[in-house]
Amino acid sequence: MLITCPCCGPRDVAEFTYQGDASRSRPDPASTDQAAWNAYVYDRVNTAGAHREYWQHSGGCRSHLVVLRSTLTHRIDSVRFARDEADGARRRSGSPA
Amino acid sequence: MKEYSALALLRNAFSGNRDWKPAWRKPDPKPQYDVVIVGGGGHGLATAHYLASEHGITDVAVVEKGWLGGGNVGRNTTIIRSNYLLPANTGFYEHSMKLWETLSHELNYNVMFSQRGILNLAHTPGQADDYIRRGNAMRHDGIDAVWMNPAEIARKVPGLDVSAKARFPIVGGLMQPRAGTARHDAVAWGYARAADRRGVDMLENCEVTGFLRDGDRIVGVTTTRGEIRAKKVAVAVAGSTGRVMKLAGIDRLPIESHVLQAFVSESLKPAIDTVVTFGGGHLYVSQSDKGGLVFGGDIDGYNSYAQRGNLPVVEEVMSEMAALFPGWAGVRLLRSWGGIMDMSMDGSPIITAGPLPGLYLNTGWCYGGFKATPASGWCFAWTIARDEPHPLNAAFTLERFHRGAVIDEKGQGATPRLH
């Protein structure tokens, strides 16, 4: 499997560390909504098909990437920096989403 | 149907083997059953058998989208052991071990359980302490475990690199003598045949396409072979848990599906007489009765339903094999394959009633489900029959994660790829 890192170009999967389901949203740090926290930590969408997921280019630029990949064929449809993802950028620390 | 025995074999040999009957019937689905089990893998088939044999519930169908035993029960590295650390696991897996020890007789089918032992190699004093802690936990729970020093290990496993020059020298090993291997396909077929003989219907090529509901309650399934109503629907589909539970409207679970590769070498004369695991990396190896070295390592480490893995894990596993057994570098890899693992958030399984009324769930086996097959079926059958867990699976709930009552053998937290 090859992942095209936006910084480094196409690289072998061996250079990356899987960081899991990118559809989870972390509650506001001060949130006391225990159900939301539980869901964030433990529950996964586990899609059979197009899966949004984080990978870190740990053997390269160390960026976290959001990869859209089919869990049925392993085909990769898009790779973006996690920092550029609207969701991540919108989420301001200490302030509600 | 006839009993299997040496005598039956002899009789049939004289009649040209023309009188053998199918191992299980191929019935058409009935419109309604007491219990429908989704998933004709090891756990589903075992559940069917124990529902019939332990609880007298025989109006049961096992619905399988492909062929019986086509999932992980037919793809694993066949290791059976009960060498766990945490109390919730030791009791359950030891129960499984005891069921294994009489399984061939119970099923009238030789599952070839070979109690050749499993040896976990330790490579640092700290790792040795960890393993000994686990071995002592086993002994305090009535399970067999012994500690072996490097000289004993060298005698037990010729060809193993026990030298001090090894990158990860062996300082000792935890042996569970009663552990071993079994013929994986035979387990599925044996349970299927035994359940069939008690009246359970095996419905192959029957894919579940949806669940029938009455309000909140699950009252059956729709399948590619028609609608089947049931008082209780039990799901035991391992790596497909996410897919099947979505059909029931459960969108998120503490489960990720990952691909695990397994490997077999060309057939060799007896080369290793026990199961060996490598603590300097992640490798487990044994030899099948046909002579192939059967081995595996880590999961690939990403969500997958593809039953195919990639090269980095292949290279890692082969490197560890060659490091552990430097005389086997010229032995050739014959075949590799992938299975889809239901990785849970703490590395331990879920056997529970729910999460909806009328629905029962069995999942989260990570890549250790094979050894659990008898106890998993036994406990799941109990849970389905009585609508409450047996004490052996009382801890394997779905809500334990949210409560924080996790059963985390490896102490890795909610990162499934590390379990």
Next chain:
Amino acid sequence: MSPRRTASGGRIDRSRSISFRFDGKRYAGHPGDTLASALLANGVSLFARSFKYHRPRGVIAAGVDEPNALVTVLRGEVREPNLPATQVEIVDGLVAESQNRFPSLERDVGALNQLGGRLFSAGFYYKTFMGPVAGPLKGTRFWMACEAVIRRAAGLGRAGHAPDTARYEKMNAFCDVLVVGGGPAGLAAALAAARSGRRVVLADLDPAFGGALKWSGELLDGEPAAGWVAETISALAAMDNVRLLPRTTVWGYYDGNTLAALERVGDHLRDPGKGAPRHRHWVIRAGHVVLATGAFERPMVFPGNDRPGVMLASAAGRYAAEYGVLPAERFVVFANNDSAYAAAARLREAGATVAAIVDVRPDVSAGARALAARAGGELLLGHAVADTSGGRRLTGVALRRFDAATKTLSGEPRRIEADGLAVSGGWSPAIHLASQAGAKARWDETLQAFLPPQPDAGWSGAGAFLGHASTTAAFADGLAAVAALDGSLSDAVDLPASDAPDLDAAPAPVFEIRAADGRGSKAFVDFQHDVTAEDVRLAHREGFVSVEHLKRYTTLGMATDQGKTSNVAGLAIMADARGMAIDDVGTTRFRPPFAPVSIGALAAERFGELKPDRLTPLHDWHVEQGATMYAAGLWHRPMIYGHPGETVEQACVREARAVRDSVGIVDVSTLGKIMVQGPDAAAFLDRVYTNLFSTLPVGKARYGLMLREDGFAFDDGTTWRLAETEFLMTTTTANAGRVMQHLEYMLDVVWPDLKVILTSVTDEWAGAAISGPKARAVLSACVAGTAVDNDALPFMGIVHGAIGGAPVMICRLSFSGELAYEVYCGAGHGSQVWDALMAAGQPFGIVPYGLEALGTLRIEKGHVTGAEIDGRTTARDLHLSWMLSKKKPFVGSAMMDREGLVAEDRLQLVGLVSLDGQALNGGAHVVEHGDRTLSGSIGHVTSVCFSPALGKYIALALVRGGKTRHGSRAFISDPLRGRFGPVAIVSHHFFDPEGSRMHG
């Protein structure tokens, strides 16, 4: 003399002779021979014994598809089992032996298994060997006794124990087009791709390119095809954008067009050269793949089809034409298709007699008839081989009339004497790699074969792989595959015209010749595994009718050839039994590898060097001082610096005592170190640590604790504020990587708005901890540029200075509980600073100490490490709740108060003191009862030492109830090491609980 070597012809070098041994006997062959061809040339017909029945077997193929003729090659003591003799190139001094026979290949006692015949039918072992339900052989015992016998009888070659001395190597390659297979289709594709300027890799598993063109004898533009092949290869070899990989099996097709290939670099060389690898593992990332992998000929299934002397027609022809070997003198050819007629002609031209060509079809093409005329012998259409005779060598065949429509035999058998039977049951394209790529094969009724599916964007196919048998079609396919890449046909490639006759590519749909009464010899489907047609029918009878059930129940296609010769016939017999079409029965998915690959090759450079070694800048010094080194992850760290005659415990006590009494020095370079920089660095640390760091003044350090998101303890360490916006974080050695990854994740994914940069600096700094009452004196004696007194350098203070001329950073912090300092300098200055510290410490008797003493000192203080922060414990379990800030949320704060994490019965940290004066062991359990019964564990020992300060064996332990048990008595129970003894449960703060010494 070689009795079966032809007088001339073939691609062997007759001018040179090669000597080799097989089963102890010396033989000669020529360069260009395989072990199979050389042995055949020497008149050998018996190569092996089959898996189950130990039947005598000869060679039936000429390539990678050989199921029978497996041998073990010996390189000194090193054994390489199960190599097909057809793939072993002979080399001077080669030593090979046959397998699965005792005492010899000729006389094998295992052949008695044949008497068991029908008893040993498919799956028989599932039905017996269960043993008695009660008595001494109950449970699994009886089976295991049987299993021991079965295991010895099963298995093919024997693996050795002598470590392999060969070298293996991995190469990464990148190309625009990877062409797999160097036959006509592959050569055309490679030429077209190369001429268009693309980077091309061309791989073929044979020693030479050309496929059948090397030996087919056909003419291209009137010239021998082999000449065109040679010209083409030299043209390709001359191009910079082409890499030729002969002897290279492409065996795996992985995601992202990543393909794996095995190059046999040194096996065919007597002296591969110093440092040359035996095998090279290629990982090829290809823009596009052209699969020109050809096709495998299929045998027919008929009674007695396994006798030595029965072989594939193409193989027989190839032995004659490529190797100048006649596998037999007098052949019968048996076919359901035209291709065997070319083989018959080839055999005749090489000097063999073709007694008859037997064809199941009532009529054949004109081309075939012409070839039959060239071959000589009778042409018996509408006939089939109904049985064979012979022992270790075929002596004759029995023919009967055969109706291909009804598939029935009739008439009286007619016997023809023959020592060779060349069989062709049609061809199966080698679609393995396409199947691995994820595609499902489709059945072609005309060709009676599974053809590759529609290609995807990553690959295309050409030649016999697509079912196109002729050279002309292969050439066209090869060009088309490349042309399709950019939509234009390259006119730079002009390919010659072939003179090969037009043959009918469609075989008769006949896979099995079956005697109506079921009598006669066994008819084998899978030769190696001894799976017969009756076994397939038995599987059907017992309901194992899906392809996978058939395979698993009978072991069909599971042998070392992975069903290359057997799968389709097995399916056809099952389809016939079920009354279905073959494609309705289905096909199995091919898995990597296409052909077996040595484990060593895949380990590559990591064979002999599994993992890199991480060494601190002071490693050599430790070794010179006689330190016993200890593996900690990838790191090597000193355990003790033992003196002659000292035990580990004595050395540890001496070192620890020196720290308490005077001063010691320890290498702490392995601690994880992360620079946290930026305007939001302090805010970031507040979020990831449980305690506050924004309030930490510049020039001070603080002990910090991190939790995981799930609220469990994760890691601890000190973090130093070097400037307003700059912190140096330290982590435990073991968790350095994971902490870094965790922090990066939080910054990238959760808080991308925070302006913080993280840099792992673990390897940039060397670190030494100076501990003990004299530590300050040692520092004073060697530090320049700063004072180190209590005012200048208070507890947790940081100063910058120089030691031994090198700049250093010093923080006063203590893991040992003594007055202590950590001194960091650039890694390159490590030994310079260390030497200066040692020199300054000499007057005070400074002692270097290792991990054992480090552990002893921290256990006495009750500090926790990875043995206690084991991923299952909470801050509260470890009595670190004082570090959980209530002023701010932090990672894990929302999850740490869940019921499971605050339950009363959790294991909590305590101290243990041995009451019997005996050592305690890590991993021992703790019980309340003193009667040695194995039950009722209430916890376990995590860390142990002999405490010089207390003069007792002590331990840290995690025990249910924790503090409530302080002052009570319990027992440690360690049945694995046979230790049981009384302990007192006490506070984990064994020594100087007020911390007066380190504040001194």
